[in-house]
Structures are given as structure tokens and as C-alpha cells.
Amino acid sequence: MKRISIIIPTKNRPGFLMKSLHNIEKFQNSEELEMIVVDDGSTRQMAHKNMEVCKNINEGIKYLFIEGRGPASARNMAIRISEAPILFFTGDDIIIPQSTLEEHLRFHKDKYKENFFAMTGPIEWDNSIKAKGILDFLDSGNFQFKKDVDAKNDVFETDFNLFYSSNLSVKRSFLISENLFFDERFPFAAWEDIELGYRCQKKGMKILYNNNAPVYHFHEQTISNLVERMVKSGKSLRIFLEKWPELSESFGYSFKGNRFRRKKNFLKALMRNRYIASLARRRFLNSSGQEELNHISAFCLKNMLFYHFHKGFMEGCQRGEGNA
Structure with a gap:
């Protein structure tokens, strides 16, 4: 056996x-x-x-x-x-x-x-x-896999x-x-x-x-596939929390009246917006990912990824999505 x-x-x-x-x-x-x-x-x-x-x-x-x-x-x-x-x-x-x-x-x-x-x-x-550079950033922020x-x-x-x-x-x-x-x-x-x-x-x-x-x-990481992954991750978390709403608070959301809302934090909301995400994406679009990220670059990349994560969460999954 x-x-x-x-x-x-x-x-x-x-x-x-x-x-x-x-x-x-x-x-x-x-x-x-x-x-x-x-x-x-x-x-x-x-x-x-x-x-x-x-x-x-x-x-x-x-x-x-x-x-x-x-x-x-x-x-x-x-x-x-x-x-x-x-x-x-x-x-x-x-x-x-x-x-x-x-x-x-x-x-x-x-x-x-x-x-x-x-x-x-x-x-x-x-x-x-x-x-x-990207890998060190992902590890430091637990973006891919927590340890x-x-x-x-x-x-x-x-x-x-x-x-x-x-x-x-x-x-x-x-x-x-x-x-x-x-x-x-x-x-x-x-x-x-x-x-x-x-x-x-x-x-x-x-x-x-x-x-x-x-x-x-051993899967090579690029900014484009990280953005795509964050959107999909947000959509999937939505499914998870719709099934287990008692966990919403621990993942940064509140669930009231059958609706999800992001827990209010003015500074985070200010930083994680479409404008910051657009600037960061242009900055990293042609990056090889090998260079070490300074504090400003890491800050912008972090907020760009969180923006796309929340965007995916609020959109949720459409019927049949993921089967293509």
C-alpha cells in the first residue's frame, strides 16, 4: 500500500x-x-x-x-x-x-x-x-504566504x-x-x-x-500577476466571509445589515485609492523586480496591492468566473 x-x-x-x-x-x-x-x-x-x-x-x-x-x-x-x-x-x-x-x-x-x-x-x-526585490517585499508584508x-x-x-x-x-x-x-x-x-x-x-x-x-x-513574480492575484484574493475572501461573517472583523471588514464595509481608518483609506494605485502601477510596470525597494517604493506598492485586494472584495465573484 x-x-x-x-x-x-x-x-x-x-x-x-x-x-x-x-x-x-x-x-x-x-x-x-x-x-x-x-x-x-x-x-x-x-x-x-x-x-x-x-x-x-x-x-x-x-x-x-x-x-x-x-x-x-x-x-x-x-x-x-x-x-x-x-x-x-x-x-x-x-x-x-x-x-x-x-x-x-x-x-x-x-x-x-x-x-x-x-x-x-x-x-x-x-x-x-x-x-x-519583489520577493523581499512580499515576505516582509506576508502578501503571499504567512509564516x-x-x-x-x-x-x-x-x-x-x-x-x-x-x-x-x-x-x-x-x-x-x-x-x-x-x-x-x-x-x-x-x-x-x-x-x-x-x-x-x-x-x-x-x-x-x-x-x-x-x-x-519557483513561479516568477511580476507586478501584473501580483495585481491579478490580489484582485482574485479579494474576490475569494468575499466568498469566505459571506460564509463565515463572524470572522469579518479579523480581516478588516464589518458585516451589518447583510452588507460588508471596510473598517474605517481615515489614513489607510486616504492612501489606498485609485490615484495612488495608478501611480504605483506606472512606477513598477516595467520593473524587473530585482532592485531593492526603498521605503517610498515599498509604501506605494503595498497600498496599490491593498487597493486592488479591496476592489476585488467589493466586486465579488461573478457567476462562472474562474472557469476560463
Whole structure:
């Protein structure tokens, strides 16, 4: 029997998928791993390439195609067909060190073998990414992935806010017995994992963070894709808070009379406006992202991203969005 199922959604990125799968295939005892790739609606040409990538790397890789229903649906499909007792969620743009996978396996075998324990860990930037200035900025502001710190312990309890599906392992039996799956109303890869983490935590799951189990994100970052990501993240947070309005205050919104409002802060509202966002976007549009950002540049970029995040939140998701 396989020890762990590695679940990877993908869409139109055969080059990324190849790099990620090649890395896993090099592991010792890779025959003990069940690898499941779910293609979330790639074009016909890209789907063919994705399928060939899987076949050429290891004919045992399970490749499934679904009609662009979003990463939540892709992961749910993989959960249902998985056979191993432990599920490891990651992305097609993630490098997993063998030592990290071993940390996940050890975690579930030893001290935390009860099925209500889950493990997550750091998501770092791969050294191959050139846009160091942007990466330092994103890390300092927790824009991409938050991290957790405990001065005394390498492994410690955290909460649903770090339930990131780039570096996450859970017991399959817990999800199945509690009927816990990703909410497929989330069309993008944003907040759908954190929302599942919240429901899991409400059902008694304990989420632990292991500083010794990093993975590495190798997707190059640009200002344009950061803006797009912030809009999608805002739209997805809207879905999350409509479902769980009791959490609105902790994310900077109030919910009264069936309406969301941004918690009032005159200075932030003054800085996070269309004019500042437009100026900042022009400033960074042709930037390579490699140069170090000074305080003014970082301030403008931060407020531009928050402006687009709030814009996405107030717009919300339209029917069918995310399936293109």
C-alpha cells in the first residue's frame, strides 16, 4: 500500500508540472508514493502535454482531467480517488525536498498519529527566481504566504490561517469521516484552503507548523500577476466571509445589515485609492523586480496591492468566473 498521496492540481503549465514531478521522482522509495495530477481544464494541446509529462516521468502517476471547475474541485476529485492514508497537498510550481516529505511522514507516524492532526510548514522562494526585490517585499508584508514562529519549538500548534495547500498533509480518514472537502464555490486558488482549514479546526483538527519542513515556490513574480492575484484574493475572501461573517472583523471588514464595509481608518483609506494605485502601477510596470525597494517604493506598492485586494472584495465573484 502507498504511504502517502501527493495531490497536484495543474492548468496549462506543463513546464512547471514537469519540474515539480521530476523532483519527486528522484526521491528514494518513490514507489511508496501515490502521485495524483488533476488537470483543471487545460486547453486540448496543454492537456495532451500534461498527460505526456506524467506518462514520461512515471506511468504510475494518476492523471485526471476535469472541465475547468477550479482547484477546489480538482483537489476534491483527488481526495476521492486517493488510496494512501496520508494526503499531501502541493502545487505544480512547488519543489518539495525529500527531507520535507520525510518530515510529513514521520509526523503522522509517530507523536501525531491520531487522525485529527495535520501538518504544514514554510513556503519559501526558490533560488531560481530573479525578482529578489519583489520577493523581499512580499515576505516582509506576508502578501503571499504567512509564516509562523515559535522561539522554543520547531513544531508547534498554529491555526487555520496557515492551512496552505502548497505544503500541507492531513489524514484522509479525518476528511472522509467528517465529510470535509474543499468548497467548490471558490473559483480561484485563493482562500479555499484556508476556508477548509477553518471547518477542519471547528471539527477538532489540530494544525501543527513544522519549521523543518519547507517547500520552495519557483513561479516568477511580476507586478501584473501580483495585481491579478490580489484582485482574485479579494474576490475569494468575499466568498469566505459571506460564509463565515463572524470572522469579518479579523480581516478588516464589518458585516451589518447583510452588507460588508471596510473598517474605517481615515489614513489607510486616504492612501489606498485609485490615484495612488495608478501611480504605483506606472512606477513598477516595467520593473524587473530585482532592485531593492526603498521605503517610498515599498509604501506605494503595498497600498496599490491593498487597493486592488479591496476592489476585488467589493466586486465579488461573478457567476462562472474562474472557469476560463
